Structures are given as structure tokens and as C-alpha cells.
Amino acid sequence: MSSARSRILDTATRLFYAEGIHTVGIDRVIAEASVAKATFYHHFKSKEELVLAYLTTEYQRQRGVLGGVPGAGRERISAILTKLADLSAGPGFRGCPFLNAAAEYADPEHPVRRLVEDYREWYRDLMRDLLIEADSADATQKADLLLLVRDGITVAGGLGDQAAVRAGVRTALASV
Amino acid sequence: MSSARSRILDTATRLFYAEGIHTVGIDRVIAEASVAKATFYHHFKSKEELVLAYLTTEYQRQRGVLGGVPGAGRERISAILTKLADLSAGPGFRGCPFLNAAAEYADPEHPVRRLVEDYREWYRDLMRDLLIEADSADATQKADLLLLVRDGITVAGGLGDQAAVRAGVRTALASV
DNA sequence: ACGATAGCAGACAGATCTGTCTAGTATCAG
DNA sequence: CTGATACTAGACAGATCTGTCTGCTATCGT
Numbered sequence A, B: 001m002s003s004a005r006s007r008i009l010d011t012a013t014r015l016f017y018a019e020g021i022h023t024v025g026i027d028r029v030i031a032e033a034s035v036a037k038a039t040f041y042h043h044f045k046s047k048e049e050l051v052l053a054y055l056t057t058e059y060q061r062q063r064g065v066l067g068g069v070p071g072a073g074r075e076r077i078s079a080i081l082t083k084l085a086d087l088s089a090g091p092g093f094r095g096c097p098f099l100n101a102a103a104e105y106a107d108p109e110h111p112v113r114r115l116v117e118d119y120r121e122w123y124r125d126l127m128r129d130l131l132i133e134a135d136s137a138d139a140t141q142k143a144d145l146l147l148l149v150r151d152g153i154t155v156a157g158g159l160g161d162q163a164a165v166r167a168g169v170r171t172a173l174a175s176v
Numbered sequence C: 001a002c003g004a005t006a007g008c009a010g011a012c013a014g015a016t017c018t019g020t021c022t023a024g025t026a027t028c029a030g
Numbered sequence D: 001c002t003g004a005t006a007c008t009a010g011a012c013a014g015a016t017c018t019g020t021c022t023g024c025t026a027t028c029g030t
Helices: A003-019 A026-033 A037-043 A047-067 A073-089 A097-104 A111-133 A141-158 A162-173 B001-018 B026-033 B037-043 B046-069 B073-089 B097-104 B111-133 B137-157 B162-175
Strands: none
Touching: A003 A026, A003 A037, A003 A047, A003 A097, A026 A037, A026 A047, A037 A141, A047 A073, A047 A097, A047 A111, A047 B001, A073 A111, A073 A141, A073 A162, A097 A111, A097 B097, A141 A162, A141 B111, A141 B137, A141 B162, A162 B137, A162 B162, B001 B026, B001 B037, B001 B097, B026 B037, B026 B046, B026 B097, B046 B073, B046 B097, B046 B111, B073 B111, B073 B137, B073 B162, B097 B137, B111 B137, B137 B162
16 A cells, blocks of 8 residues: 555545545645645545545444454444444544535435445444344344434534433443 | 525525535525625625524524424423424435534534534423423433434434334334 | 615636646666 | 656646625615
């Protein structure tokens, strides 16, 4: 992996997440990544390709983080929820990058939105599998709930509302 | 209320909600509202003032819609959740305008973010009052949960995920 | 009658955004 | 050595964005 490319992607990840995608221009990414403009366009066809690269790596990273949480069945669900709550209380937390991106891309057919869809489906499936593993009744419906609570935790956490985050975790844990 | 002003505000509301705030330019609002540029700047000092007018009227409208739901105590909470679920299944639904706006305004001190805060606090207080009215134990914590579920319902609804919306309503109703 | 207000059309300035292009340097594989 | 690749700096084009300004018309309260 080229050093310039990863510097661009790291900078874009930091800026897009912290400030939003449409508000951050290519020039800004280029300047803060300390690369030449031609170098940027050598590695990425367009800004949109950079946005997709940002969300794709974020997709893989998040799957790594939550997929790496140890345990099985209910215990693993519990650990994942705790992890989520911890992250959402962290200093730089500004909500779920996918939900934030979805708010900026209104067209449901847009590749960005498809990635958001993919991530949520991955999470829902993970929850359902863990529920089935725990011999839970109504695993499908409970997985839907756990997905909605995940959405809520990231939203509330991004807005600095830790009370709502705690309430979400509590209810989710009680309901599985 | 001047006709041009309300035409501007109606157009801005439609476009900002459907396509996002940063992606819609002033020129577009002006063109679709069929007003002159000078007329726009006669009524609004800047785009930001228009954005705040959009969210402020939306704030009042939403309070009117949910505040107008009849009933008391648990029944009223139930009716409000049903209303929310119905709205989120509607054709033009693209999530909560406040949460969408918050995703575009990263600075928590920004007036837009303060409005989002206000709306969520209003909703949380409404829920807490209704819970107290229903002699619910832990009204405060349950109100936090109902707020988080509201966030989740609007997010899931905006993404077209009706299964999650239904799961959220179900759980919220069961938990109060 | 007259001044204030609201409205129109559209040019303009200045900034900013994406993307292209020129021109040159450094590295490295064959 | 040579050619391909990665990189640098920065000018440039073309679009778009916000906001100002000029000039004109219509309405309405006093």
C-alpha cells in the first residue's frame, strides 16, 4: 500500500467523519494529507471514489471491531452492546459513519446508501445468528430490535446523550 | 405573512428535507420558489437564517402533530408511537429532519444543533410526563428509552427498514 | 400624492469546488 | 541504462455557491 494513498485515506476518514462529507473539499484533504493534487487523482478517480473507499474501509474496520468481540450467544450480544456504548461515550465519537453518510446521500440507489444497507444487514444477521445460537424465541424480530437499538445508541451517543445510550443498552440486554 | 416568503420557506422545507441542506443551493430554492434573488435576501439575511427558519417551523409543526395526538398516559404514548410508525412508512419519509440536520452540522454549539437538542428534550419531557401520569416506575429512565426508540424509528424508517420500525414500536409499547 | 414596502429580472463579485494538465524529480525493476 | 511508476508544485478551466447591487414596477397606508 502506497504511503501517499494511505495518508489520503486516513485524512479523508478523519475529516469526513468529524465534519461531514459534503462540507470537506478535496483541496482540504489534499492539503492535510500533504500530497499533490495529481497524486490524489492518480490514486482516486474522483471524490466519490474516495468517499466510497472511506466507507468501505470503515465497513471492514467496524466488522473487525465488533466481529472481534469474544464470547458466544447472549454473552457476546451483551459484550457487543457494552462495546458500542463505550465507543459512543468516547471523545471523538460523532455517531455512526454510515448513518451520517446516509443523511447526506438522499438517493437510496446511490452506492453510499447500498453500503449503509450492507452494514446494517451484516449487523442484523450477526444478532440473529447469536440469538439463534442462544436458542432465543423470535430471533428474527429480536434481531430487528437490536438493530434499531444500535441505530439509536449511535445517534444518541453522537449527540452526547449518554442517558439515552444507557437506557438503550439496558433495554436491549433485558429483551434478549 | 408575505406570499413570497412563505413560498421560499415551503420550497426550502421540501428541498432541504428531501435532498439535504448542504446539497441544495440558494439558487435552486430561489428558482423553484419563483422569486427574485433580491426578494430572497430581503426576507432572509443569509442561507443559514433560512436553514434555521426551516428547522424552527419544522420544530413547531412536529410539536403540533405529536402534541395533538389525543389520549392520556400509556394510551397516549401508544398512540404517538403508532403515529410515528405510520409517518415513517409514508412515501416521502426521509428520516427525522433534526437528526438529518445534526449529521450535517458537526459543531454541537451551532444553533442548528441547539434546535435539535431542544426538540429531543421536548420529546423526552413529553414522554416522562406521560409516564408519570400513568404512575410508571422509573419514568425518567423509560423516557430516555422512548427517546432512543424514537431516534431509531426515524432512522430505520428513513432507510426503508419497516421491520426494525415495527420491532421498535413493539418493544417500546411493551416496556412502558 | 407620496413614501415605504414588496416584488421582479438579472448582472456581478469573490470565493470555492472538482477535475485536468504541464513540467519536473525520485525510485526501482529489468 | 531505460522505462514505468509514484510523487512534487501549482496553474488552469469550468462550474457553482453565496451574497450584493442596479433598476424597475406594483401596492398600500397615511
